[in-house]
Amino acid sequence: MTATDQIAGPGASQAAATTAEPMIRLEELTKSYRGQKKPAVDRVTMDMPRGEIIVLVGPSGCGKTTTMELINRLIEPTSGRIHLDGEDVTTADPDTLRRRIGYVIQQIGLFPHFTVGENIATVPKLLGWDKARIGNRVDELLDLVGLDPAVFAKRYPKELSGGQRQRIGVARALAADPPVMLMDEPFGAIDPITRERLQNEFLRLQQQVKKTIVFVTHDIDEAIKLGDRIAILGEQSRIAQYDTPANILSNPASTYVEDFIGSGASLKRLNLSLVGDVALDTGxxxxxxxxxxxxxxxxxxxxxxxxxxxxxxxxxxxxxxxxxxxxxxxxxxxxxxxxxSALVDTGATLSYALNEMLTSNAGVALVVDGSGAFQGLLDFETVMVTTRSIQRDSSDFYRAAKAVTD
The missing domain is CATH 3.10.580.10 (CBS-domain)
Incomplete structure (x- = not known):
């Protein structure tokens, strides 16, 4: 069964189909548990392109976390194949495999008796890196996630806020510079304001590191904001639609996908563009x-x-x-x-900016860069024009793709 076969309905395109070798390829991946009539994961086939964020989203119990954990063989598949960077790793040594894949979970899982620096250094030490190289890498990663090495390297997890611990979790996953990262609802247990900031920081980091990231969430808005491609999963991890966020919003493949997206698709499109991507009023x-x-x-x-x-x-x-x-x-x-009021940085989504604008007496958002310096104004007209452009581009792409397949 191909990914196209799994997609429910004629409106779904197989967005993962590319001419280049995918970073991750799953072929008929299945997981069955003894005593259960149905598999937890049933013949999942999908290609995950290099350098993209692929989001697995679906209701609780659909098998999205199980599917992700099959990739690094925290859970062993019952059948099917797993390919990583062109190599069949279905039967490879699992410990060696996991050292090639970063892993971030909602509970973060920092070792409480290790300092921040020691937590980040965990995998490099296992790989036999020398002390100087490890020290340089720890400092580099703390800078990358916006934490001063001189301040944070010697602290313990209990001395950090939830947002800071989550950043350290990401830094630890990046420590050995793996080509692939798995992230299981990493921002799910954080308050909404911190979550928004961490999502923005995460997108900024991805622009620099360009990893292939498999990201699990139950939140469709988070999936739309973060994903280059989204796999909406149903029962047993069966793919209801695998496509870009814009195409899913414009052309849902089935009533199940429509129901999962929910109302307000036009507003959800505002999560597809960042403030820094639109033309600002600089006058x-x-x-x-x-x-x-x-x-x-x-x-x-x-x-x-x-x-x-x-x-x-x-x-x-x-x-x-x-x-x-x-x-x-x-x-x-x-x-x-x-x-x-209504200060937003260039990494914020238009959805977040619009919310700030609606609560501002000025009726515009003040856009600032990472240092807080003023970059320009964002007004309602620009938001409306961008939304219409996203919808038009998605519809054009869908019509062209359909013409090819027909």
Whole structure:
């Protein structure tokens, strides 16, 4: 049975079909347990391209975690084949195989009696790396996940926040530079605000490391945001649709997929684009908050805008002011106008930005880079245009693919 055979309905395309050798290939992969009438995983066949995030999503009990754990043989398959980078690893030594694959779980699983540095160094030590190489790698990875090595390397897991522990879990999985990472609901036990930030950080990291990542979640919104391709699974891990997020939203393959996506597909498309990918309004009137009211007034009048954005010395947004605010400023701009709201970084999704805009008095989002420096404004018109463009592009792709298959 091919992945195309498993897809339910004519509207699903086999997005994993590529001319290049996939990083992971599963062939008729099956797992049966003694005493159970049906297999937990039934003849799953799919290709997972190199350097992409493939999300397995489905309801509880459908077998998505079991499918993922078959890849690194934490669970041994009953039948079928597993290929990793062109090599059949179905019967390879499982310990050797797992050292080639990073693994991150929801509970993180850091060793409590090891320091952060020792946790990250676990697999490199098993591989026989020398001390200097391990130390350099630990420092490199802590920098990569945004944690200062001088501050965090000697700490213990109990001294970290949940978000920090999750970052260390990702760093540990990356330690030996594996080509493949498996991630089982890694952000599931974290509060929504921290979860959003970690998702953004995760996407930023992937742009740098370009790993092949198999990511398990039950949250379709998370799948849409993170996945290059999504496999929506039904009972026994049978593939209901395997495609890009845009195509799944525009062309669900069956009523099961439609029901799983739920209502609000148009809004869900906003998870397909990042703020940094759209054209921003870079013509906002700005002035230094430590400047004079007279200078600010001149800037505002010459700009033709109704409001002026005050920035600090590092270019970070501080306050909004208009002409009346400047008349009442009494020479001190630090208390003039209103503090800024709806700050979003370039790695945030348009969905997150829209939510911030709806709660902002200004009606726009202030886009900042990783250091908090102002990059431009995002308005409702840009969000609407981007959403329509995503929908149009997905429909065009689907019609072209259908014409080829017909």
């Amino acid at each position: 906002a009137a700005t002035a230094r908050i430590d400047g004079t009211a007279a200078e600010a007034r001149d800037t505002l009048e010459s700009s033709g805008r109704s409001a002026l954005l005050l920035l600090d010395g590092q270019g970070r947004p501080q306050r909004w002011v208009d002409a009346r605010d400047l008349d009442r400023a009494d020479g001190d701009l630090r208390r003039a106008g209103e503090p800024v």
